[in-house]
Amino acid sequence: MEQEVKRAQQGDREAFIQLFRRLEPELYSLAKSIVGRDEDCADALQETTLKAYKGITGLRNTAYFKTWLIRILINECNQVLRMRKRTVVMAELPEQTETRGNLTHFVNSRQQDLREAVENLDESLRLVIHLFYYQDLPIKQIASVLKLSEGAVKARLHRARGVLAKQMDWKGESAIEST
Structure with a gap:
């Protein structure tokens, strides 16, 4: 992974895309646990991608790429939550099915x-x-x-x-x- 990070830092877009796609399921799962809604996860991931792409040259230690990316995502999720507090959202009721004895x-x-x-x-x-x-x-x-x-x-x-x-x-x- 460190070699791909170095290539991405040198401007190789494909290397960055490969890195991000490899980590995307984990990042999505983390975003989902923080913000809850799929559309908010997508927003947070999109912003994370942009910020990471623009800032990857500033990453000093390539071994910490995943940690660095997670920190960006957490910040973006927190931003989404701050924005959500400013808007009124109707509560979504989960569907419940009941099957006993199974x-x-x-x-x-x-x-x-x-x-x-x-x-x-x-x-x-x-x-x-x-x-x-x-x-x-x-x-x-x-x-x-x-x-x-x-x-x-x-x-x-x-x-x-x-x-x-x-x-x-x-x-x-x-x-x-x-x-």
Whole structure:
């Protein structure tokens, strides 16, 4: 990857496109966890692409390309969220289907509950969970991306796991009581 980054820094558009396409699924997933809506993800990714293309020559250490790109994306997602606060948006209601007695449904339901619980976390906790579990970034890189100490990242991971555990146990108890 570092060779492609160096080629992109020298003006090779194809190298930049290849780099971005390789990381695009991970970037989209991260954007989705921050902003939620597909159209906002597309906006954030587009802005990230433009800023990265224009600024790649300023990247000093090619080994940190992915971290650098993630930082740009997070900033763009935060910008989208700031813009969203200025507009009134109608709430979208999720479709719900109910099938009882099906193990597959139970597993899918628990996964959906976990996804919802992660999405309902405070942004600082949600970001750390997403970068660690979904993007497979090591704590050191997460600390670099979020400009935090490694201890702060570990503390947020611990806090987020605790919140998620409580939410998942509570949902399980309410489901049992309601049957």
